Amino acid sequence: MSMLAYPGGSGRGRLEAVIDAGSALLKAPAVAGFADVPFAEKQRLVDEVMADMRYPDYLYGCYECGICVAACPSARFYDFSPRRIAQASAREDVELMYQQMEEDIWECSQCFSCVRCPRGNNPGGIITIMREVAVNNGLGSARKALEGYTRIIYKIMSTGTQVSPDMLQPDAFPDWGPEVKDVSENLDVWRRMLPPETMHTTSTGWDVDPRTLIELYLIWFETGALDMIKKVDEGLHMILEEVMEERLEEEGIER
């Protein structure tokens, strides 16, 4: 164990925390941007990450070489590092992994450039699992990261296609140039001018068969994916559940 000093702001004085030598990046609770929880709770979350069947395939120890960092777009533009993710996991550093789940994981671009790791690690994959655990447990970071994103979840889960032509509105994409306005103003005609018959739609990417959608809803129910939404957005969960149950009922499908 070592003592590390944190420079404090005026009036706060010096904050000190007892931490593992390997956790030099660990923030003291007083400066962290998230609520501290008992160690046992952090351990439970970390155990959940490590219990994922994919986890052993994503981590084989770490050379600490930084090749993943050199390849990582998020490391270049954020205070973020896939090496830290791999290191914390390899050391089973519960405190740091918890901090990463509350702070770092949503910066990742999920591009998987880091799988060029010479050790065979997949830091991006570890992050996928950490994110899933963050969602499953309603962590503050997950709720915050998904603010403003819920309409996308609604779209994909209820229609089977994620982005639709009618999302192209100038107020939603002001930085994408004037063509967005042209598209939105001519949407109906321009969609009907697409030669594939499946693509005349405006509220979905293509025309999804109603029967197909019912099958998708059953997948969301049966695999617990729908329940995950409850942990991060109760309102969205209620709406989705209602939409899906109504459709299943109309079809006389009992779950």
Add this chain to the structure above:
Amino acid sequence: MTIPVQLLLKKKEHFERDEHHVPSDFHEELFRLEAEGEWVVQRVPEPYIEVATKYGRPKKIPVAGMWHHKSCGQCGHIPGYSTSIYWVMRRLGIDYNDPRDQTSCTAWNYYASATSNAAAQAAVALRNFSAAYETGYFPLIHCGTSYGHYKEVREELLHHPALRAQVRSVLGKLGKQMVMPEEIIHYSEWFYAMRDRIAAAQVLDFSGIAVTVHPACHYYKLVEGDAIYDPDIYGGQRTAIVTGLVQALGAEVRTYSTWFDCCGFGFRHILVQRDFTRSFATQRKIEVMKEEANPDVVLTHDTGCVTTLDKSQFAAQAHNKNVGVPVMSEAQFAALAMGAHPYKVCQLHWHSTDYRPLLEKMGIDWREAWAEFERDADKLRRGDQQFLTWEDVDA
């Protein structure tokens, strides 16, 4: 001590396939599970073309009879991407199936929000595979994200019996069977395998066109042993996809130093944190390409990459950044080479960057083409006609 740059660069010139470092072929396990009754393996239909993957294993690419697994981002926001894939196949007289019994892979959302899990993702994949199998057509995956994700799903299912059991139980409730295709095939692999036939149908001379290629991360970084490489293209160091096709079409491919970087899409970033996406796409990709290669067009082969590299340039212009190069898929590029209509087929009016100078260089009169498009649009606006058909776009 000086850094031995030349030595390092030399080492990177060629990728030597080493028979002692060949990852095991997943087919062995795939067929073993079929023999044990765990799933049906849908065979690649004949005739097929064999191409080499990274470590030399041949991959079968069917010539015809494909079930088009569409991309929501392409169909929704870059529709000319999808229509160009269809148009090229139709032009070559190739039979296909454009299904309604298809959902998105839902992986864009998964990589963005993690509001799903391995079982749900695998069930979505196998539901689609099963739907394809029922039609007798073989899945062709339009989206790089879907392609990469489905390869991941295949790996997970191959190695985790409990996951297979869970997915089997879910699919059973849907009345679907467990089906895994013999190969998971990306549309750009088909374009690569068919590049000589595509070039034979070319009507425009592209020898004056300079191209930079952005290889899509999820195509070749995820389950890397399954992506296509050719020792003669970039010394086998980068995937041969897109570049091989562009060379066959006679255009000039120019290289740039940040080719390995992603585009900046980020899945959630492109939707709710676009400051990152814009900065990365312009500073690490477009500006570097402009400075080092000055291309007439950037070609890539994935939904997210076309979207990101195209849409991110508009805002950067306000900061006097060295941007302003059109972006499209190689499917649209090939279709243009074969004489496709830039608006009725390639749908370039959905793109953000200015593609008109490129069309002029290709010898395409975009003013006349737009006037034709507008005349057809008016027919629909007046109610003379409800839809534009394939026959109309080639009239």
